[in-house]
Structures are given as structure tokens and as C-alpha cells.
């Protein structure tokens with residue numbers, strides 16, 4: 001529907017992405033090559049993803065005792081995605097990549113998320129391989145990362161355990177050296193792993209020849225004890241099937257067993273698994289440090305004890321990816337409910353008459369889009385999802401700046417990303433989920449049935465506040481770490497960018513009032529940040545971290561909308577195009593209906609309100 005023009009406007013008019021082609025890394029690129037990538041992804045998403053979104057929801061993955069069965073459509077979509085080259089799009093030409101800017105890659109992936117987030121594109125595989133390209137040895141890159149980029153193998157991220165979700169310091173999977181020669185394995189220091197990993201996405205399937213698990217585990221000390229905290233966590237490559245140094249399979253299955261599939265609320269096209277590592281179900285050899293061949297063979301990545309740092313290396317992009325998934329589900333619901341609202345006749349216009357509002361039953365019914373309340377729900381969805389998309393692409397551009405701008409610009413981009421990433425992940429997770437709820441509301445009773453797509457969007461989207469750091473954890477990260485880091489320089493940088501937009505918008509009559517209001521909001525956020533930390537007591541400061549993140553996020557989104565509106569009016573001052581009217585309408589909506597909410601959120605932050613923290617357990 002409107003997605004491509006929206007992406008084109010944001011990438012080209014607003015972010016001037018073509019200017020990246022002036023950088024050495026992107027020198028072979030141009031607006032034309034970026035468009036070609038978008039065209040291809042849009043087409044594959046339309047042909048291989050969108051038609052099967054409901055099918056993958058109803059035909060959940062199942063285990064037949066030997067294999068996990070997924071619909072043929074998932075295999076086809078997966079193959080088409082790999083063949084498009086998107087798995088390695090950002091990589092060097094020598095690695096078979098396209099040296100594509102991350103902002104274009106992120107925009108192109110948005111088409112898949114909009115068409116069927118549930119089938120999934122290659123986010124985990126790309127993330128896994130990218131991590132190895134940064135932290136792996138030359139052979140680990142050659143053997144594991146390159147086969148993942150080629151789509152021959154896929155990747156997972158195995159962090160969570162049944163007893164260790166948000167608190168990764170409590171990871172209990174153990175890794176012990178595998179024999180006296182463990183350090184001389186060409187694929188990396190070889191260990192045997194034992195433990196359980198919970199919630200592992202794409203942990204088992206037959207979509208690819210092999211699955212490369214990246215696993216967090218602890219190496220016990222000389223007394224056999226695990227080092228408490230995150231310091232003791234290391235990272236290992238654990239292939240499902242063991243491989244030779246030339247990338248061929250050895251024919252030996254590694255000791256990684258599927259303990260069960262999780263049956264999810266949504267996002268059912270992708271398997272989610274409990275994996276047992278090293279329980280001896282698939283012994284490798286006969287002896288080994290755990291006896292009888294038990295223990296999953298794993299190769300250390302990077303230094304022992306630095307596993308979490310390696311994982312966090314890819315977190316910014318992974319979190320922007322989650323934000324885009326949430327955003328695109330919001331967008332899909334918006335498009336579905338917009339179409340429905342245009343076609344559903346119900347009710348008549350309100351007219352003034354004696355005794356208040358009256359309706360003329362002799363008149364034909366109007367489509368529900370004619371009712372102000374339905375327009376409110378549509379505008380909210382538009383403001384949430386298009387605003388979130390703009391934020392995601394802005395952050396993706398910061399990734400490009402960080403990687404290729406050099407000097408102070410690159411460093412500023414790094415720091416701004418630190419501050420904005422919790423918002424890029426969490427804000428769409430909350431508000432584009434709300435958008436999905438409004439899409440159901442617009443459908444009335446029909447929205448509550450499986451005959452319309454919107455209930456699935458809501459179910460699929462409900463995950464995003466939970467994984468990749470829950471809402472509460474992201475909020476603590478924002479208020480407890482990000483706004484304080486480097487003496488608050490990240491927050492100052494953000495303030496400077498917001499102020500620049502305010503100055504620009506102040507000179508445009510349509511936007512001048514919004515500019516003033518945004519200035520006040522920025523002051524409120526700054527005051528509340530100081531208030532929260534005024535006693536220096538983290539327990540008091542962080543008790544209201546989520547309301548803080550909500551207010552911070554709404555202020556950021558108001559800034560993004562105002563900046564987008566400036567560009568829209570610069571290109572179409574008379575608002576002659578419906579798209580410009582739409583952008584100005586959404587900006588106005590955000591400033592009138594959404595931004596005022598920050599007052600209530602920030603009040604409890606600034607006063608360090610302890611209502612929640614003080615509530616005794618027994619009083620609930």
C-alpha cells in the first residue's frame with residue numbers, strides 16, 4: 001500500500017541516503033542501486049511472504065519425533081531471501097556482500113516484516129555471522145560466518161536459560177576444556193558444553209543444512225566453581241552438526257538435542273525451542289571430559305570471560321531490528337484497518353438538532369472512516385507506526401555514520417545510538433502494539449475473529465516487549481546507564497539535535513507552536529532526569545524507569561515527527577499532496593494527543609514516587 005512511498009520519502013527526502021554514496025565504502029552505490037535492492041525485497045516479500053502469513057500461523061511447527069516440520073512456504077521464503085543476497089548485504093565485496101549501507105538494509109528488511117514477521121527473514125543468521133566477522137578467528141569467519149551468509153547454514157543466539165532470562169549473570173551452562181589438546185583445534189579452543197537453553201528462536205528445523213548456535217556458557221575455575229556475575233561468561237560456536245575446516249560436514253551429529261518446542265501466542269512461523277546441550281543424547285566419540293562422549297562440542301569465540309561483550313557488540317542492530325519488526329506489525333494493522341474503515345458502512349453523520357446530537361435515519365450510512373473517533377484511531381496508528389519507522393531509519397543511519405563517517409561525527413553517532421537504542425527497540429514494541437489493538441477496535445467484532453488479519457498482528461507483536469531485553473530492563477538501561485554515561489554527553493547530544501529541529505520548525509508558521517511545546521518537553525525530561533537522580537539513590541531513581549522511558553520516547557517521537565514535518569513542508573509548502581497533509585496531520589495529532597501524556601509520566605519520576613516500590617507483597 002503506502003509503505004514504499006513512505007520509505008522512499010524517509011530515505012531519500014528526509015535522510016538523503018544517496019549522499020552515503022560519497023563515502024569510500026559505498027562508492028559503487030547510488031540512488032539507483034538502493035532502489036534496486038528495495039524493489040527486489042518488496043517483490044519477494046509480496047510473492048513469498050505476504051500470501052503465507054496466515055498459513056504459517058495456523059500450521060505451527062511440530063516435531064515428528066525426528067525432525068521439526070515447517071510448511072513448504074517457509075522453506076520457499078527462506079530460500080528466496082537467501083538467494084536475494086540480503087543475508088550478507090552489508091558485508092565486503094570479498095565476502096560476497098554488497099557493501100550496502102545499514103540504513104538501506106534495514107529499510108529493505110521492513111518489507112519482509114510487514115508481509116510476514118512470523119516467517120522471519122535472516123535477522124538471527126545475519127546477526128550471528130556479523131558477530132563472528134568481528135570477534136571470530138580467520139577460520140571461524142571462513143567456515144561459519146561465510147556459510148551463514150551464503151544461506152547454507154543458519155544461526156541462533158543462545159543466551160537465555162530456564163532460570164536465567166533478564167539476569168544473564170545467572171547463566172549455568174558449563175564449558176570444560178575438551179582434552180589436553182583443546183587449545184590446538186584449528187576451529188578455536190575446543191570445549192564441551194552442558195546445560196539447557198530456553199526460548200531459542202530457530203533452534204531446530206530443516207530449513208538449512210546445519211544450524212550454528214552461538215552459546216553463552218561459563219568456564220569453571222580450578223575448583224570446578226562457576227565465576228559469579230557476567231565476568232565469567234564466555235561465548236562458543238556450537239554447530240548442530242560437526243564440520244571440517246573446509247566447511248564440509250563430518251557426518252557426526254553434535255550433542256545438542258531438542259527438548260521441546262514452545263507453543264507461542266504468536267510469531268508461530270518461527271520455531272522456538274528448549275535445547276539441551278551435552279546431555280549425552282548424541283555422544284561425540286566415546287570419552288571426553290564428561291564421559292561417554294557426552295558434551296556438546298563448542299569452539300571459543302574471543303577471550304574467555306568476554307562472551308557477553310561479544311554478544312552486546314551486535315545488540316544495537318538487533319534491537320533496531322526488533323523495533324522495525326514491531327513497527328511493521330503496527331503498519332500492517334494500520335493498512336488493514338484503513339482499508340476496512342473505507343469500506344465498512346456503519347452509522348450516519350451527527351447533526352445538530354433539538355436535544356443535542358441527532359441522526360437522520362433516512363440518509364444512507366457512511367463508511368466508518370467518516371466518524372471522528374475512527375479517524376482518531378487511524379491517526380494514532382499512523383503516528384505510531386510511521387513515526388517509529390522514521391526513528392528506526394534515523395538510528396540505522398547513525399549506524400552508518402558510526403561505521404563510515406570517521407572522526408567526531410562517527411563518535412557522536414555511536415553515543416547518540418547508545419541513548420536512542422532503548423527507545424528504538426521499546427517505543428515501537430509498546431505503541432505499535434497499541435496500534436494493533438486499535439486496528440482490532442476499528443474492525444469491531446470482526447477484528448476479534450481469525451477471519452481478519454489484525455488479531456494475528458497483535459499476537460505477533462506482543463513478543464516485542466519481552467525479548468531482546470524486556471521493557472523493564474530497557475527502561476533501567478536508559479535511566480540507569482545510558483543518560484548518565486560519559487557524564488551525560490549522549491543526552492546533551494540528543495538535546496542539541498532536538499534543539500536544532502526546534503529552531504528550524506520555529507521559522508515555519510504551521511509548526512512554530514509545536515516547536516515551542518517540544519522545547520518545554522525537552523526541559524521537562526531534563527528536569528525529571530535530574531530529579532530522579534537528585535538523591536543519588538538508584539533504588540529511588542529507577543523505581544519509575546518505565547514511565548521515564550515512556551516520556552523520553554514520546555519526546556523523541558515528537559522530535560522525529562517535527563523534523564519529518566519540516567522536510568514535508570520544505571518539499572511541498574502548499575500541502576498540495578495528500579502525503580504531506582498526512583504527515584502534517586500525524587504531527588499535529590502527536591503534539592495534541594500524545595505529547596501531553598509526558599506530564600503524568602514525568603511527575604512520578606521527578607518526585608521519585610515510591611508508591612509501587614513501597615507496596616508490601618502481602619498487600620496485593
Ligand SMILES: Cc1cc2nc3c(=O)[nH]c(=O)nc-3n(C[C@H](O)[C@H](O)[C@H](O)COP(=O)(O)OP(=O)(O)OC[C@H]3O[C@@H](n4cnc5c(N)ncnc54)[C@H](O)[C@@H]3O)c2cc1C
Nearest residue numbers: 157158159160164165166199200201466467468470472473
Ligand atoms: C518467542 C521468544 C523468542 C525468544 N528468542 C530468544 C533467543 O533466540 N535467544 C535467547 O537467548 N532468548 C530468547 N528469548 C528469551 C527472552 O530474551 C527472555 O524471555 C527475556 O529476556 C526475559 O526473560 P524471562 O522470560 O526469563 O523473564 P524474566 O527475566 O523472569 O522476567 C519476568 C518479568 O520480570 C521483570 N524483571 C526481571 N528482572 C527484573 C529487574 N531486575 N528489574 C525489573 N524488572 C525485572 C521483567 O521485565 C519481566 O517483566 C525469547 C523469548 C521468547 C518469548
